Amino acid sequence: MSAELPRITADIRAYILENLMFSDDGSVLADDASLLEQGVIDSTGVLELAMFLETQFGISVRAEDLLPQNFDSVNSMAGFVQRATAGRAAAAV
Amino acid sequence: MCGIAGFVGGQDAPDATRATLERMIHTLRHRGPDGFGYHVGEGVGLAHARLAIIDLATGQQPIRNERGTVWTVLNGEIFNYRELRQALEVQGHVFYTHSDTEVIVHLYEQYGDDFVDHLNGQFAIALWDAGRRRLLLARDRTGIRPLFHATAGGRLWFGSEVKALLAVLPQLGALDPHGVAQALTYWGVIDPGTVFQGVQSVPPGHVLALEADGRRSLRCYWDWEFPELRDGRISRPFASIDEAASALCELLVDAVRLQLRADVPVGAYLSGGLDSSGVVALIRHYTNNPLRTFSVAFEDAEFDESDFQARMVAHLGTDHTTLRCTRRDIGEAFPQLIEHTEAPVLRTAGVPLMLLAGDVQRHGFRVVLTGEGADEVFGGYDLFKEAKVRRFWARQPGSTWRPRLFERLYGYLAHSPVANAAMAQSFFGRGMEHRHRAVFAHLPRWTTSQRALAFLSPAWRAELEGWDPLAAFEATLPEAIHRWSPLARDQYVEAHSLLASYLLPMQGDRPAMAHSVEGRFPFLDHRVVEFGNRLPDHWKIRGLTEKDVLRRALAGLLPEDIRRRTKQPYRAPDHGSFFIDGEPLDYVADVLGGDSLREAGYFDPERVGRLFDKCRRGQAIGFADNQAFVGILSTMLVHRQRVRREQVV
Numbered sequence: 001m002s003a004e005l006p007r008i009t010a011d012i013r014a015y016i017l018e019n020l021m022f023s024d025d026g027s028v029l030a031d032d033a034s035l036l037e038q039g040v041i042d043s044t045g046v047l048e049l050a051m052f053l054e055t056q057f058g059i060s061v062r063a064e065d066l067l068p069q070n071f072d073s074v075n076s077m078a079g080f081v082q083r084a085t086a087g088r089a090a091a092a093v
Numbered sequence: 094m095c096g097i098a099g100f101v102g103g104q105d106a107p108d109a110t111r112a113t114l115e116r117m118i119h120t121l122r123h124r125g126p127d128g129f130g131y132h133v134g135e136g137v138g139l140a141h142a143r144l145a146i147i148d149l150a151t152g153q154q155p156i157r158n159e160r161g162t163v164w165t166v167l168n169g170e171i172f173n174y175r176e177l178r179q180a181l182e183v184q185g186h187v188f189y190t191h192s193d194t195e196v197i198v199h200l201y202e203q204y205g206d207d208f209v210d211h212l213n214g215q216f217a218i219a220l221w222d223a224g225r226r227r228l229l230l231a232r233d234r235t236g237i238r239p240l241f242h243a244t245a246g247g248r249l250w251f252g253s254e255v256k257a258l259l260a261v262l263p264q265l266g267a268l269d270p271h272g273v274a275q276a277l278t279y280w281g282v283i284d285p286g287t288v289f290q291g292v293q294s295v296p297p298g299h300v301l302a303l304e305a306d307g308r309r310s311l312r313c314y315w316d317w318e319f320p321e322l323r324d325g326r327i328s329r330p331f332a333s334i335d336e337a338a339s340a341l342c343e344l345l346v347d348a349v350r351l352q353l354r355a356d357v358p359v360g361a362y363l364s365g366g367l368d369s370s371g372v373v374a375l376i377r378h379y380t381n382n383p384l385r386t387f388s389v390a391f392e393d394a395e396f397d398e399s400d401f402q403a404r405m406v407a408h409l410g411t412d413h414t415t416l417r418c419t420r421r422d423i424g425e426a427f428p429q430l431i432e433h434t435e436a437p438v439l440r441t442a443g444v445p446l447m448l449l450a451g452d453v454q455r456h457g458f459r460v461v462l463t464g465e466g467a468d469e470v471f472g473g474y475d476l477f478k479e480a481k482v483r484r485f486w487a488r489q490p491g492s493t494w495r496p497r498l499f500e501r502l503y504g505y506l507a508h509s510p511v512a513n514a515a516m517a518q519s520f521f522g523r524g525m526e527h528r529h530r531a532v533f534a535h536l537p538r539w540t541t542s543q544r545a546l547a548f549l550s551p552a553w554r555a556e557l558e559g560w561d562p563l564a565a566f567e568a569t570l571p572e573a574i575h576r577w578s579p580l581a582r583d584q585y586v587e588a589h590s591l592l593a594s595y596l597l598p599m600q601g602d603r604p605a606m607a608h609s610v611e612g613r614f615p616f617l618d619h620r621v622v623e624f625g626n627r628l629p630d631h632w633k634i635r636g637l638t639e640k641d642v643l644r645r646a647l648a649g650l651l652p653e654d655i656r657r658r659t660k661q662p663y664r665a666p667d668h669g670s671f672f673i674d675g676e677p678l679d680y681v682a683d684v685l686g687g688d689s690l691r692e693a694g695y696f697d698p699e700r701v702g703r704l705f706d707k708c709r710r711g712q713a714i715g716f717a718d719n720q721a722f723v724g725i726l727s728t729m730l731v732h733r734q735r736v737r738r739e740q741v742v
Contacts, residue, residue: 022699022703022704036520039544042544048714
């Protein structure tokens with residue numbers, strides 16, 4: 001596991017708690033819980049998450065990235081961010 | 094169109110009764126600015142605020158029968174009053190006015206409580222039978238006109254709006270957690286509930302009777318009914334869809350002709366969509382009524398339909414007025430809307446309609462025809478098509494191509510990821526296990542809106558412990574619904590949730606009445622509803638084309654691009670209307686401030702504060718956040734206006 005992953009996960013968790021669940025109680029959100037299943041995001045909520053990931057982590061989210069496997073849980077988003085940043089780093093080399 | 098109020102019970106002196114009635118009816122002056130009328134009897138009082146539309150000279154209410162033993166007040170119109178009067182006169186009844194209201198007392202004499210079956214109209218009626226000392230409260234079939242009642246001090250009180258009751262019963266003002274939770278989930282409170290403890294509505298299509306001995310009965314005289322399936326089909330009422338379309342056109346012509354009856358000029362709203370364009374085209378082609386039309390345009394291109402409106406204006410040559418609406422206009426007028434709705438709303442869309450009614454009034458009109466109701470009767474909403482795709486997909490859950498139909502359905506939502514197949518599948522694929530339930534189609538909508546419940550305070554959440562919104566709604570449904578077609582089930586739920594509890598009151602009656610304007614809805618003529626209900630699903634939604642039979646009925650009357658246009662839901666800017674350059678309007682900051690929220694006790698100030706900040710930053714882009722924000726703000730405005738009796742501007 002990359003040393004970055006826990007930080008990415010924590011940032012995403014904090015954002016969702018603050019901005020989508022309007023709570024500071026971390027126990028209400030498991031990292032592998034489906035955000036769609038739990039009703040945390042609606043049909044438009046994923047756009048907001050994409051906007052946050054781009055701003056926070058400097059990555060680019062393409063339309064074809066808007067997939068449940070990338071956006072449906074804290075863990076899936078963290079993994080997506082890690083892959084995107086790794087890809088960016090590889091391209092820079 | 095008017096306002097009514099009154100009570101039965103008690104032994105007040107006539108002067109005291111009159112004074113009580115005045116306090117009640119004066120709160121409804123906006124519904125009837127042309128004068129007040131009263132009937133004071135022993136233990137009974139009826140009051141009426143008049144908006145004169147039919148029989149300007151002698152139509153003052155209350156109206157009585159020949160012997161003065163039956164009295165009535167009416168809010169609304171009886172469109173078929175001429176035909177009814179003719180028949181009643183043949184039966185020996187003598188009329189003393191030319192008013193539509195007078196047919197009510199004679200029909201009651203002739204048919205008793207079944208008099209409502211003969212009415213074609215939009216009405217809320219109070220009828221006092223002095224001989225038998227009984228009161229009837231009756232409401233039109235689909236819930237176009239409001240009617241509330243409460244019991245206190247040994248009396249039954251009634252009024253067109255809750256404010257008429259609260260004027261004399263201040264103890265009833267407290268908000269009901271279950272009523273508010275329903276409003277935040279279903280978009281409106283399901284009849285007979287309201288957001289006020291101790292206040293109930295007369296449900297659409299019902300008559301409430303209070304007898305001399307105190308017995309009460311609530312009788313349903315009409316409901317949305319659909320044919321039962323036999324071997325998965327219904328018997329077709331016509332040989333072909335084109336034959337049905339031809340019959341529908343004839344029926345719509347008659348509905349429009351009836352609804353143009355008035356002794357004042359009648360205008361029409363023109364949104365640019367199929368339904369209102371169809372009504373205006375029917376007026377143009379089949380009546381001699383001068384064409385005067387009104388519409389709303391938005392500065393936000395996302396909501397604006399003015400290109401289509403201009404197209405129809407040019408096509409039909411109407412004398413047209415457009416009201417241009419900004420976000421600030423909406424934000425600033427929102428408290429006035431809630432003053433009239435007396436209930437939470439989840440969207441701001443009622444505000445432009447209220448401002449438009451003001452424009453209609455300024456131009457000297459007090460009656461407008463609109464296209465409301467066509468989506469419910471002929472399957473126009475995305476929700477119906479969405480449910481059709483979800484059911485189609487559920488039959489083969491492993492199919493990869495079936496859910497791609499969502500791309501077609503939501504292709505026009507350029508800014509929404511539901512146009513993305515994978516996300517659409519995830520979102521709409523939820524709840525498939527509920528596909529046999531009558532509320533299946535409404536699950537996505539209610540799942541989104543009920544996120545607002547997470548903002549309730551711990552005390553209110555405790556009050557709602559164990560409340561299951563789906564089960565609660567299903568408990569109100571008729572047993573026969575499970576033998577109807579899937580679309581019929583969806584239409585029934587829609588008619589009893591969004592239409593009756595949100596669209597008709599919050600975007601129909603109340604915004605128009607705020608400026609003494611009467612909306613009329615030819616698609617909700619009960620004959621049109623009954624006609625639509627008899628048709629097979631695929632004549633309403635063919636493939637994913639909504640309102641197919643209506644499009645065919647209007648062939649030749651509309652430009653082809655309007656006739657074939659996919660429905661664009663009417664919406665207005667939501668949370669963005671309440672912040673100007675990142676700063677909240679003054680009243681918004683006040684009403685949603687921590688102290689204000691704590692004082693009211695309904696919401697969690699910390700959570701609401703986070704949502705408030707998110708909206709202020711312009712980051713609330715989803716439906717759920719917008720609906721929660723508007724729902725919380727409007728609930729707090731109801732609290733200020735009705736519970737604390739403050740004026741909010």
